[in-house]
Amino acid sequence: MAREPKSSFSATVKVRYNDDGAAATVIPEENSVVVEFDASNLAITPGQLAAFYVQDESGSRVVGGGWIDKVTDGKSQMANRDKR
Numbered sequence: 001m002a003r004e005p006k007s008s009f010s011a012t013v014k015v016r017y018n019d020d021g022a023a024a025t026v027i028p029e030e031n032s033v034v035v036e037f038d039a040s041n042l043a044i045t046p047g048q049l050a051a052f053y054v055q056d057e058s059g060s061r062v063v064g065g066g067w068i069d070k071v072t073d074g075k076s077q078m079a080n081r082d083k084r
Contacts (some may be wrong), residue, residue, distance in 0.1 A: 011052040011063065013037070015044055026052055026064075033066065044071050 003026050012021035013035055013054035023038040035050060046049075 009054070011054050012060070014051045014053065015048050015068075017040075032069070033064075037063060044068060046070055 005026075008025050011024055011026050013024040013026070014021040022041055025036045025038075027034040027036065032052040035052075046068050048068045049065060050068055051061045052063050054063050
């Protein structure tokens, strides 16, 4: 199991299976994360799953994700963390 990040990081966040993903900042909190998209993403609703991808020397890999609890505006959301 990978270490949990202690500070925010950049990621591509996918909300749907066929989603190309959107650039965002993932901000870890106590038992959740806040995702702040670089551009407004209005099609997000509670109950969807968000997956966080980062690029490394091997390509794109999933580093975490979780169920969306609430959407506070078109730009940011709260998701419960799923440790990977």
